[in-house]
Amino acid sequence: MTDHQNTDFSEIGERLRAHRLGNGLSPQQLSNKLGISRAALYRAEKGEIRKIDMLTAIANELGVSLANLMGVGVEYVGTAIGFFERMRQLEERCEQIIGQFSPISYLLTSDAYDDMLREVLIESVPDDPDGSNARTVEALMALLRARKETFQRRRPLIVSLISSADLERFLLHGLAGRHDLPDRLTQARRRAARQEAENIIALLEDQPIGIQVGIVREPVPATSFQIFRQESRPTLAISPFRLGEQPNVRLGVALITAAHEAVALHEDIAARLWHSALKSADAAAYLRDAIDRYAIDE
Structure with missing residues (x-):
């Protein structure tokens, strides 16, 4: 064999x-x-x-x-837990990750982001009398943390494309699972969003080996996508699941494929977005201006 x-x-x-x-x-x-x-x-x-x-x-x-x-052919995944487990598996053996995420790549977020994300996911689910939705969120958070640990341990190359519009909304509102949050909590989320934006600035200015971040000023695809480049073949994942503002981890069908045409088309999209994206000092300057314009005061 x-x-x-x-x-x-x-x-x-x-x-x-x-x-x-x-x-x-x-x-x-x-x-x-x-x-x-x-x-x-x-x-x-x-x-x-x-x-x-x-x-x-x-x-x-x-x-x-x-x-x-x-x-x-195409692999379909109908649950967020199943999809993010597949992401962890693909990240475990890939050499490079190219992706467009909203509002930022989870793999590049701080540890403090996890606490905020957990709260947001819990508040986004419907009434939960038996606690099943809360248990699902806990299982999902454990899986997401495992992805981040895998990334930090293996350090594959990563190209992260970030929408400027998503960043601006992130700074304006913070992460929110629903819109009826008390002002005190909204302000805390906005402060956390500011801290994450400053974390991105540090990445842009320090330029750690293997990490490339581009801020895209033009419209981006509505669904996030990731390309996993491996020695054997590249694999594409397209996801309707959202971890950002108004998250969705309950409904949707993600797809994963190594089909040449699908991968090539998305590689072309990524190349076009990267070509026009703000990078390094230009991206850091834009983000500092966005913080001044949209973020809550410290």
């Missing part, structure tokens, strides 16, 4: 894990439903699976197609 085939089985195991997490199932729960041991499920999630009937049973139980689980 070739290395390429082994990699394919490993990726199937990764997709299996992501869809299991997205369905809110523990390894024990899924193995019970499948009538297999938990050890057998762990092996499957590591890519040690060879029987098509087991793959079919797993796909049926998780509510995905066999083609989706095997990564044939």
Whole structure:
């Protein structure tokens, strides 16, 4: 069996894990439903699976197609947890990340941002009498922190494209899960947004090795996208899930594909946005002016 085939089985195991997490199932729960041991499920999630009937049973139980689980064509992910787990997996082995995020790349945010984001996600969900939505947010935050830890440990190259319009809204309003927040909380969020903008200025001025940030003044795509460049092939992820203002981690279908045309089209978009973006000192100067114009006083 070739290395390429082994990699394919490993990726199937990764997709299996992501869809299991997205369905809110523990390894024990899924193995019970499948009538297999938990050890057998762990092996499957590591890519040690060879029987098509087991793959079919797993796909049926998780509510995905066999083609989706095997990564044939376009991979669709219908939960935020499943999608961000796939992001973590792709980031674990990629050499470069190119992305357009709103309002800023989560991977480049400060640790303080996580506390604010957790509050915003909780306030954005509907009434939660049984606590299930809050538990989902906690699971999502743990997954996001794991992504950030992976990035900080591996340090792949990253090109982060940031919309100037999104930055200005971020400074004006801070992060908010809804619009009826008390003034005291709104002001605290705006102060936190100012701190994150100053963190971006530090990145622009210090220019850490492997981190490139561009502020885009023209309109950007409505959905965020990321391109993961790997030794074997680039992979594209397009997401309707939002972690910024008025976040959405409940409804949407993300897609992941290595199809040449889709990747090439988005690489062209990224190149065009990067070409016209403000960078380094120019970007830092713009952001300082935006802070003066839109941010709350310290």
